[in-house]
Amino acid sequence: MNIYHKVDEVRMENGILFLRVDGQSISKALIDISPVLVTASDKELNHYEISPSGYGIHWPLLDEDISIDGLLKIHHSPLQRNQLCNSA
Template identity: 45%
Template sequence: MAFSAPAADTRVKDVSIGENELSVRLMDGRTISVPLGWYPRLAGATPDQRKHWEIAGGGYGIHWPEIDEDLSTDGLLRGAPAPRRG
């Protein structure tokens, strides 16, 4: 008996940012949640700046123009925090 598994769709559907957590809802129904502290620009941004995000990279990225921050669903799924800056 053959069956096919549903295909993963890691494009961004929605983004929410709480006091300590960034959550990204994907088109396939999954939600990725990571500590906000992993992304210092987002952590240091105002609530209004955090709310102003755009889908980028063909649906696989998120861009916050006011703070010049870009994240990808691939990086979030891998658990990759922002690189430390000197």
């Protein structure tokens, strides 16, 4: 399995998502990420799963997913995607 990112911390406070990804602290307003997350309860927000590869975060109670690449504004070229797929 390819590891995309190392996600060490995920927490939400006052409408802000705080992450520690690949040693870097990131904060994003939930309103800028997902309308589903903005209206979610604390219980729903705090029930999340980080994918084993570090590719994304899933909120099963909300059926909502976000990609870490999307949050970091990383775009992989088709060649990079093919290399990742072929190395699995």
